[in-house]
Amino acid sequence: MDYQFREGFLWGGASSGPQSEGGWNEGGRVPSEWDYWFEREPERFFRQVGPAVTSDFYHKYKEYIKKMKEAGIKSYRTSIQWSRIILDCEGHVNEEGVAFYNKIIDEMIKNGIEPMMCLHHFDLPVYWVEKGGFENRDTAKAFARFASVCFERFGDRVTYWTTFNEPVIIPETGYLYQRHYPAVCDARRAALVGFTVQLASSLAVAEFKKSGCKGKIGVIINLTPTYCENPDDPADKKAADTLDLIFNRSFLDPSVLGEYPRELVELLDSEGILPEVTEEELQIIRENRVDYLGVNYYHPRRARARRTPYEGPLMPEKYYEPYEFAGQKMNTSRGWEIYEPAVYDIAKNIQENYGNIPWYMSENGMGIQDEEQFMDGNGVIQDDYRIQFIKDHLKYLHKAIAEGANCFGYHLWAPFDCWSWINAYKNRYGLLRVDIYDGCKITMKKSGSWFKALSDRNGFSEEEI
Ligand code: BG6
Numbered sequence: 001m002d003y004q005f006r007e008g009f010l011w012g013g014a015s016s017g018p019q020s021e022g023g024w025n026e027g028g029r030v031p032s033e034w035d036y037w038f039e040r041e042p043e044r045f046f047r048q049v050g051p052a053v054t055s056d057f058y059h060k061y062k063e064y065i066k067k068m069k070e071a072g073i074k075s076y077r078t079s080i081q082w083s084r085i086i087l088d089c090e091g092h093v094n095e096e097g098v099a100f101y102n103k104i105i106d107e108m109i110k111n112g113i114e115p116m117m118c119l120h121h122f123d124l125p126v127y128w129v130e131k132g133g134f135e136n137r138d139t140a141k142a143f144a145r146f147a148s149v150c151f152e153r154f155g156d157r158v159t160y161w162t163t164f165n166e167p168v169i170i171p172e173t174g175y176l177y178q179r180h181y182p183a184v185c186d187a188r189r190a191a192l193v194g195f196t197v198q199l200a201s202s203l204a205v206a207e208f209k210k211s212g213c214k215g216k217i218g219v220i221i222n223l224t225p226t227y228c229e230n231p232d233d234p235a236d237k238k239a240a241d242t243l244d245l246i247f248n249r250s251f252l253d254p255s256v257l258g259e260y261p262r263e264l265v266e267l268l269d270s271e272g273i274l275p276e277v278t279e280e281e282l283q284i285i286r287e288n289r290v291d292y293l294g295v296n297y298y299h300p301r302r303a304r305a306r307r308t309p310y311e312g313p314l315m316p317e318k319y320y321e322p323y324e325f326a327g328q329k330m331n332t333s334r335g336w337e338i339y340e341p342a343v344y345d346i347a348k349n350i351q352e353n354y355g356n357i358p359w360y361m362s363e364n365g366m367g368i369q370d371e372e373q374f375m376d377g378n379g380v381i382q383d384d385y386r387i388q389f390i391k392d393h394l395k396y397l398h399k400a401i402a403e404g405a406n407c408f409g410y411h412l413w414a415p416f417d418c419w420s421w422i423n424a425y426k427n428r429y430g431l432l433r434v435d436i437y438d439g440c441k442i443t444m445k446k447s448g449s450w451f452k453a454l455s456d457r458n459g460f461s462e463e464e465i
Pocket of ligand 1: 427
């Protein structure tokens with residue numbers, strides 16, 4: 001075996017409640033921001049496919065779990081939808097929602113799949129949206145109460161918990177780039193939301209510590225390394241460092257170190273958008289650091305100093321401009337660069353600057369448009385490109401681990417095709433194909449069989465595909 005990983009390495013996959021379950025108005029669930037937004041602006045969603053059915057995991061969870069096992073998934077991260085568990089701002093618990101997650105957790109365990117549960121994957125219940133979402137500190141406190149209900153009800157069987165998936169996406173796409181609700185561009189509100197989300201995460205960590213659960217609590221951060229065009233040019237370097245502050249360190253530092261980077265505080269202050277926070281809130285953040293990290297990585301960011309003055313509302317673009325270079329490798333379906341060495345750089349950064357905290361790769365994957373074009377005569381998607389993508393990233397992870405990186409697993413996004421927010425089913429990521437026009441029929445792709453061999457043998461050889 002050319003690339004052998006240690007015994008017990010977590011091979012698995014990730015999805016989320018809103019992207020997989022469907023059953024949007026069943027079992028007492030109340031609407032989330034996605035149901036609300038789709039009802040008002042369906043034209044924003046690819047082919048107007050909304051969140052009502054997604055991959056129908058709500059009804060077909062037994063079949064999905066069985067097929068995931070056949071694809072070598074030994075641990076599965078999904079999210080518990082707040083809107084399935086808590087009915088209102090007063091915190092009334094929906095017992096039918098609790099029963100659903102009990103069923104899926106038990107079914108995973110029965111099939112030898114470790115359940116890893118995340119508490120927020122971009123899905124705020126409407127009753128909190130209507131109260132200002134994460135611009136309101138009460139939302140943060142309510143999130144911690146929801147978290148404590150989950151620890152109490154499921155904590156006897158779930159070892160790996162995470163508070164938020166990609167917390168930076170909430171201010172970034174909801175309050176700057178307009179790809180999530182409320183789709184506004186307002187840096188002051190984005191900064192406030194960013195702080196409140198961090199506070200919510202730290203409050204949930206505090207609840208976990210109080211709960212006496214035997215597991216571990218973490219957060220999932222999308223670490224997107226920024227590479228500058230000319231590292232010897234101080235202006236280019238500054239552009240990259242500024243993006244690192246905004247997109248990576250804004251949640252990484254408070255979550256792992258308990259402190260915000262001084263340079264970030266100065267930057268927000270200089271723009272006049274530093275949120276008002278209390279000493280007590282900062283203390284909550286200081287005292288409630290995570291036990292481990294999930295790291296999502298898809299693509300790098302390329303930045304250089306601006307060649308032209310920036311005009312427009314306050315955005316990260318004020319501090320940089322992107323650049324492309326000859327030979328840049330692209331996943332043209334998704335429009336994302338493929339750059340595998342970043343996995344090694346991320347691992348080194350965690351090792352050297354974040355106390356080598358335990359972490360796992362919680363998302364990595366390749367979304368492909370019109371994937372049926374690769375279907376063979378037997379109905380099997382021949383996705384050699386996905387196998388190659390996984391192998392090429394794992395090589396760098398393997399190298400980092402050999403040099404001491406504290407990484408304990410690799411999760412692919414996603415075990416099965418799922419609904420991707422406004423992109424709906426445009427890009428397919430799964431090891432298992434889901435035919436959404438045929439009752440969500442599930443079939444194994446070539447990558448599913450390959451992943452099974454990878455997970456069984458804890459590694460792979462260079463030449464095999
Ligand atoms: C991650 C998210 O950022 O990327 C997922 O955690 C998302 O929710 C995944 O689906 C893939 O991105 P996209 O936009 O292609 O769905």
